[in-house]
Amino acid sequence: MESNTNPTPDKPVIQSILAEHKKQIKIGLTMCAHCSLCAESCFLYMSHEGDPQYMPSYKFLHSVGRLYKKKGDVSRAQLETMRDLVFENCVLCTRCYCPMGIDIPALITLGRRICRSQNLFRNYDR
Amino acid sequence: MIKAKPKPLQEIQQYVAPYESVLIVGCGGCVSVCLAGGQREVNLLKTEMELAHFQTHTAKRMQGYTVERQCNPALIKELDPYIESADCVVSIACGAGVQLLAEKYPGKPVFPGVNTIAIGVDLDIGLYEERCRACGECVLAYTGGICPVTRCAKGLFNGPCGGTNGDKCEISNEINCAWHEIYSRLKAQDRLDDILKIQPPMEWKNQVKRTIVQKGYEERYIEPK
Numbered sequence: 001m002e003s004n005t006n007p008t009p010d011k012p013v014i015q016s017i018l019a020e021h022k023k024q025i026k027i028g029l030t031m032c033a034h035c036s037l038c039a040e041s042c043f044l045y046m047s048h049e050g051d052p053q054y055m056p057s058y059k060f061l062h063s064v065g066r067l068y069k070k071k072g073d074v075s076r077a078q079l080e081t082m083r084d085l086v087f088e089n090c091v092l093c094t095r096c097y098c099p100m101g102i103d104i105p106a107l108i109t110l111g112r113r114i115c116r117s118q119n120l121f122r123n124y125d126r
Numbered sequence: 127m128i129k130a131k132p133k134p135l136q137e138i139q140q141y142v143a144p145y146e147s148v149l150i151v152g153c154g155g156c157v158s159v160c161l162a163g164g165q166r167e168v169n170l171l172k173t174e175m176e177l178a179h180f181q182t183h184t185a186k187r188m189q190g191y192t193v194e195r196q197c198n199p200a201l202i203k204e205l206d207p208y209i210e211s212a213d214c215v216v217s218i219a220c221g222a223g224v225q226l227l228a229e230k231y232p233g234k235p236v237f238p239g240v241n242t243i244a245i246g247v248d249l250d251i252g253l254y255e256e257r258c259r260a261c262g263e264c265v266l267a268y269t270g271g272i273c274p275v276t277r278c279a280k281g282l283f284n285g286p287c288g289g290t291n292g293d294k295c296e297i298s299n300e301i302n303c304a305w306h307e308i309y310s311r312l313k314a315q316d317r318l319d320d321i322l323k324i325q326p327p328m329e330w331k332n333q334v335k336r337t338i339v340q341k342g343y344e345e346r347y348i349e350p351k
Contacts (some may be wrong), residue, residue, distance in 0.1 A: 092154075106200075109201060113204065120171075121192070122158070122164075123166070124160075125252065
């Protein structure tokens with residue numbers, strides 16, 4: 001993966017990753033019933049007094065889900081917001097549970113992969 | 127978390143010298159936190175190696191990729207196409223990550239790009255200190271939360287050695303005697319009885335591969351005898 005260091009997101013790269021996982025994303029978006037049952041399986045959600053931004057489904061829908069719906073056409077600022085969501089609001093413990101069988105950790109990992117392809121990741125010396 | 131330190135560039139260059147195409151693989155887990163093996167360090171190592179090879183006229187095709195965790199088989203699957211096009215791999219994850227890559231891709235030489243140092247604590251950004259050696263027989267309950275395996279130069283289990291110099295270790299005046307610290311803490315907690323309990327010798331298990339099966343998962347992973 002050649003990381004993009006330009007301020008403008010590399011749309012074709014994002015689109016190719018989205019295309020590679022199209023089926024998985026589409027199933028996730030279709031199957032999510034917004035039941036919020038995944039919330040209680042996330043220790044970050046529980047320890048942040050039920051802040052919806054920590055709900056596993058929220059993290060997936062507002063990162064990969066949004067990218068998919070916008071066909072990868074997002075600004076750098078929007079990608080940075082997604083970076084914060086998938087890196088700062090999730091430790092990828094893979095413990096989140098979806099009664100519909102959506103593999104939420106895999107979708108959040110995909111969100112991170114897209115961010116990484118644009119050279120956006122968590123800075124631990126910030 | 128696991129703490130690691132980058133290997134010297136020259137050492138890594140020696141590993142990859144016979145190969146044309148090199149893939150540097152970072153890890154988004156512990157080594158990212160300790161600033162040794164995350165995506166930023168992948169980019170940095172790639173640039174340093176490209177520059178070094180340019181200066182020595184030994185151009186190589188360098189690629190960099192960072193997975194979220196190199197110690198998780200499901201999360202390294204995405205490496206498949208990149209591994210295929212590389213002659214060798216430099217992993218800057220901990221020893222577990224390097225070994226999992228080497229196991230999953232037995233046909234590719236996988237070299238470590240960092241030295242895995244310890245399980246440690248974050249004292250500050252870029253400053254870490256060892257606290258645990260994962261010995262598998264935790265005695266912290268009796269030692270006031272101070273690990274004699276890690277903090278005592280001799281890893282003594284039942285009190286200090288004869289070389290203890292007041293509150294300092296005999297190997298250096300800059301190192302505190304772990305057993306002096308243990309004594310002081312237990313005394314402050316009125317738990318000196320604990321120090322009198324003789325601990326059996328450590329059952330060093332480093333000769334066998336330790337596998338952890340958590341309680342409740344025995345049925346899934348252990349066949350009944």
